[in-house]
Amino acid sequence: MLASFFVWDGVDTLRNTEAHVEETENMLERLRKVLPRDYASFVPNDPELVSRAIAGTRVGAGSLLALGKAPRTSAAVLAGTTLPALVGANAFWSADSQKEKNEGRNALVTNTALLGALFITAQDLEGKPSLSWRAKKAGERTSKKVQAALPTKSETQHLTDKASDWFEDTTDRVTSYVDDHKDDWQDTGKDLLHTAKSYVDDARSYVDDNKDDWQEAGKGLIANVRDTAKDYGQTARGFVNDNAGDWLSAAEDNVKIARKAVVKNASKAQKKADKAVKKADKASGGSLKKWNKKADKFQKDADKKIAKAIKKVGKNI
Incomplete structure (x- = not known):
């Protein structure tokens, strides 16, 4: 009912929109006057479209309201369409x-x-409790279940007393064990200290007895290293003088070949070596x-470049 x-009024407006345009236009104009300036600009300017x-x-x-589908939502929507008309269209005093x-x-x-009827309909819960009431009751039921699952005060006190007795008994056992064995542990610690001290004394004596021999051996090792390095240097220099220099000297004497880039690179590398x-x-x-x-590194580089030059300009000069 x-x-x-609203259904009949909506159908009539859709069929005869032109007859309601003036009324809608007056409503929009009054709404612009009633609303604050910041919100008045949002009021549409097309009365036919609004209608x-x-x-x-x-x-x-x-x-939807007549069929009982989402009645509260439908009533709230209808109230929204009625409120502007109530504010703007019924200015009978003018x-x-x-x-x-x-x-x-x-x-x-x-x-x-x-x-008012729409507001009542929008608040109608059809005999069902509101969401806030149901949420409150669900919270109360959950709280009762949690409290029932938790141990009672007497059970908690019993567990506390039992744990306290266990800790006291364990502490007494540990203390008694320490008191019974502390003398043995002290003696063992002293023996370990004496043994460690004797090891240190033996090591110090061994170092004192052999340091002169180690110094002489070190001096000899250094001398051997120096002689080996000197021999190595002489060998490298001999290799340079006996091999790489021969071909490169011949190539440099030939003006035409000496101008080649590979020969120039080889010559620079050899000079560097x-x-x-x-x-x-x-x-x-x-x-x-x-x-x-x-010298060894530079000579290897020079040898590679000389070999490249030989391959490129010919083995015979």
Whole structure:
């Protein structure tokens, strides 16, 4: 019965939209005046479109309410479509004639009554408790179950006493065991200290007895290393003088071949190796070993470049 008014009003507006455009336009104009300036700009400017939208909404929500489908939501939607009309369309006090004032007053009262009925419908729970009440009761039931699962005060006290007795008994056993064996542990510790001290004394004596021999052996080892490095340097220099230099000297004497890039690279690499050999001749100790390594490295590089030059320009000069 409540839904029939909104369904019929929506159908009539959709069929005769032009007859309701002026009323909708007045409603929109009054809403712009009533609302704050920040919100008045959101009011639509097309009264025909607004009329059709409100009418369609009323038909749809009214039909759902009549069928009992989502009645609370449908009632809230219908209330939303009625509230603007209540605020903006029923300004009967501004009517020109007494008849128009009476009609406007009756429309206002009717819309107010319908709006109240819609509010009642939107709050109707159909005999079911509200969500907040059900949530509260569910919380109470859960709390009772948790409390029932927890141990009682007497059980907790019993467990506490039992744990306390176990800790006291264990502490007494540990203390008694320590008291009974502490003398043995002290004696064992003293024996370990004496043994360690004797090991240290033996090690110190061994070092004192053999340090002179180790020093002599070290000096001999250093001398051997120095002689080996010197021999290695001489061997490397001999290799340079006996092999790489022969072909490179012949290539440099030939002006045409000497201009080749591979011959130039080989010549530069060989000069670099020769320079390292000269540095090694003047060096000694650790520096000698360093320059010998460099001479060997540079000579290997020079040998590769000489071999490349031989392959490219010919083996016979």
